[in-house]
Amino acid sequence: KVVVLDFGAQYGQLIARRVRDLGVYSEIMPCDASADEISAAHPAALILSGGPASVYAEDAPSVDPAIFDMGLPILGFCYGHQIMAATLGGEVAHSEVGEYGAAKIMRDGESVLFGDTPAEQTVWMSHRDAVSRVPEGFTVTSHTDVCPVASMECAERKLFSTQFHPEVKHTEHGNELLRTFLFDVCGFEGTWTMDNIIEQKVSEIREQVGDARVILGLSGGVDSSVVAALCAKAIGKQLTCVFVNHGLLRKNEPEEVEEVFTKQFDVDFVHVHAEERYAELLAGVTDPEAKRKIIGTQFWKEFFAVAQELDGVQYLAQGTIYPDIIESGARKTGGKASTIKSHHNLIPFPEGVHFDLIEPLDHFFKDEVRALGTALGLPDHIVHRQPFPGPGLAIRIIGDVTPEKLEILKNADAIVREELDAYNQRLFEETGERNSEHSCWQYFAVLPDIKSVGVMGDERTYQRPIILRAVESSDAMTADWAKLPYDVLARVSGRIVAEVPGVNRVAYDITSKPPATIEWE
Numbered sequence: 001k002v003v004v005l006d007f008g009a010q011y012g013q014l015i016a017r018r019v020r021d022l023g024v025y026s027e028i029m030p031c032d033a034s035a036d037e038i039s040a041a042h043p044a045a046l047i048l049s050g051g052p053a054s055v056y057a058e059d060a061p062s063v064d065p066a067i068f069d070m071g072l073p074i075l076g077f078c079y080g081h082q083i084m085a086a087t088l089g090g091e092v093a094h095s096e097v098g099e100y101g102a103a104k105i106m107r108d109g110e111s112v113l114f115g116d117t118p119a120e121q122t123v124w125m126s127h128r129d130a131v132s133r134v135p136e137g138f139t140v141t142s143h144t145d146v147c148p149v150a151s152m153e154c155a156e157r158k159l160f161s162t163q164f165h166p167e168v169k170h171t172e173h174g175n176e177l178l179r180t181f182l183f184d185v186c187g188f189e190g191t192w193t194m195d196n197i198i199e200q201k202v203s204e205i206r207e208q209v210g211d212a213r214v215i216l217g218l219s220g221g222v223d224s225s226v227v228a229a230l231c232a233k234a235i236g237k238q239l240t241c242v243f244v245n246h247g248l249l250r251k252n253e254p255e256e257v258e259e260v261f262t263k264q265f266d267v268d269f270v271h272v273h274a275e276e277r278y279a280e281l282l283a284g285v286t287d288p289e290a291k292r293k294i295i296g297t298q299f300w301k302e303f304f305a306v307a308q309e310l311d312g313v314q315y316l317a318q319g320t321i322y323p324d325i326i327e328s329g330a331r332k333t334g335g336k337a338s339t340i341k342s343h344h345n346l347i348p349f350p351e352g353v354h355f356d357l358i359e360p361l362d363h364f365f366k367d368e369v370r371a372l373g374t375a376l377g378l379p380d381h382i383v384h385r386q387p388f389p390g391p392g393l394a395i396r397i398i399g400d401v402t403p404e405k406l407e408i409l410k411n412a413d414a415i416v417r418e419e420l421d422a423y424n425q426r427l428f429e430e431t432g433e434r435n436s437e438h439s440c441w442q443y444f445a446v447l448p449d450i451k452s453v454g455v456m457g458d459e460r461t462y463q464r465p466i467i468l469r470a471v472e473s474s475d476a477m478t479a480d481w482a483k484l485p486y487d488v489l490a491r492v493s494g495r496i497v498a499e500v501p502g503v504n505r506v507a508y509d510i511t512s513k514p515p516a517t518i519e520w521e
């Protein structure tokens with residue numbers, strides 16, 4: 001495997017994914033990991049990522065100089081390039097002019113890393129500091145008009161670095177440089193493919209579990225569904241999937257989940273009908289956080305009630321994925337701890353109850369989880385499901401949740417999904433990308449706690465509005481309201497007022513995040 005040392009701002013994640021796309025397993029470690037800690041992970045090569053800091057800054061991240069004596073091939077990008085130069089006795093200088101965006105490099109002399117790529121190439125740059133003198137034993141392999149050392153290497157020690165970012169799409173030959181490093185220099189074979197991964201995970205799960213029982217809380221979301229499918233393949237009926245139906249899922253969703261995991265995958269499937277208990281608990285509750293709390297607490301109650309009735313359950317399988325692990329590490333990256341997300345580790349086991357955890361996806365990125373799901377035969381509506389909050393429709397009904405409001409929202413939401421699924425599908429067919437520039441990342445209906453006057457036929461109506469929310473995003477941290485074509489908006493609005501009794505008006509939320517959030521509660 002390759003270990004990517006991350007110098008912050010999640011530069012490492014993109015590199016790790018590029019390496020994996022080439023069929024080589026890679027893991028991310030914080031840049032301040034010691035050479036001993038790194039050796040313990042048994043890498044066959046290292047990549048030093050870029051980062052937001054300047055090597056001169058007071059608390060600038062550095063590396064353990066001993067990593068350069070481990071005999072491993074090392075490739076550094078941007079900050080990684082500068083830190084390699086600075087650590088090995090070269091020099092890094094502030095320059096008057098930075099380079100941001102596309103730049104043209106001119107190759108200098110022979111280079112193992114560049115192989116037979118062209119003498120001039122377009123690369124992606126983002127830097128002000130630059131290497132001004134290379135360490136002993138290194139040669140300069142390219143430059144730009146303003147950057148004398150756009151790349152350097154010491155082929156003998158298998159050390160290579162570039163000021164530009166080969167991991168970014170805009171670097172014309174970036175992928176070829178990565179390939180040369182991984183396959184020619186390091187001797188990887190590119191065998192980390194979905195089929196091999198499934199085979200390996202299946203045998204790991206079998207070995208870990210033996211003939212014990214495993215329980216899993218299935219939500220219908222991508223991660224828990226993929227874990228379920230993987231465990232189903234590995235241990236079949238030794239897996240019990242507990243599907244707690246809180247009655248707050250979208251229209252037809254409970255039936256779809258049940259169908260997949262009873263017909264297609266042969267697991268022990270327990271459908272907990274908790275709709276009425278949830279309805280009672282939520283009656284009259286209007287505060288969003290109170291709703292969330294009730295729903296979360298009740299989930300574990302329902303789940304453990306089933307778990308404790310089953311004999312011999314030793315393991316709890318969970319859909320923790322790699323970003324959860326990376327983010328919960330509170331790692332030092334450029335002096336800043338990244339966001340801490342710890343919910344995955346906080347399972348409120350009841351007194352006297354404990355299960356060991358199995359987290360087979362804990363080293364996979366979201367798009368790899370989806371690819372695994374597809375390779376395991378999960379249907380598209382699960383694998384490409386849009387994000388959906390755990391508390392479900394309860395936080396899309398402003399004010400208290402009643403059966404009447406739930407019915408209205410489910411029906412309106414079904415229309416929103418039908419129309420915008422079709423819109424996204426058209427964009428996918430045109431662009432070949434699932435999340436292309438204009439596609440909607442998340443889209444749903446919201447039911448506010450007001451009524452307004454309308455007219456239908458000759459009758460005055462006093463009914464509810466539906467708010468359409470549709471955003472473009474990639475990670476939910478920021479989001480832009482989707483600039484949907486008018487004909488799509490017209491169809492959504494026309495269908496909702498015509499098909500959903502009790503609704504006489506549709507409004508479109510045209511606020512981005514920030515300052516708004518994606519959800520209304």
Ligand code: XMP
Nearest residue numbers: 292387388389390391442476513517518519
């Ligand atoms: P906001 O509304 O904060 O949402 O912009 C960001 C993303 O998180 C989802 N979300 C939740 N997911 N439990 C969840 O599992 C929650 O309580 C919750 N609240 C928001 C939201 O759908 C969006 O994708």
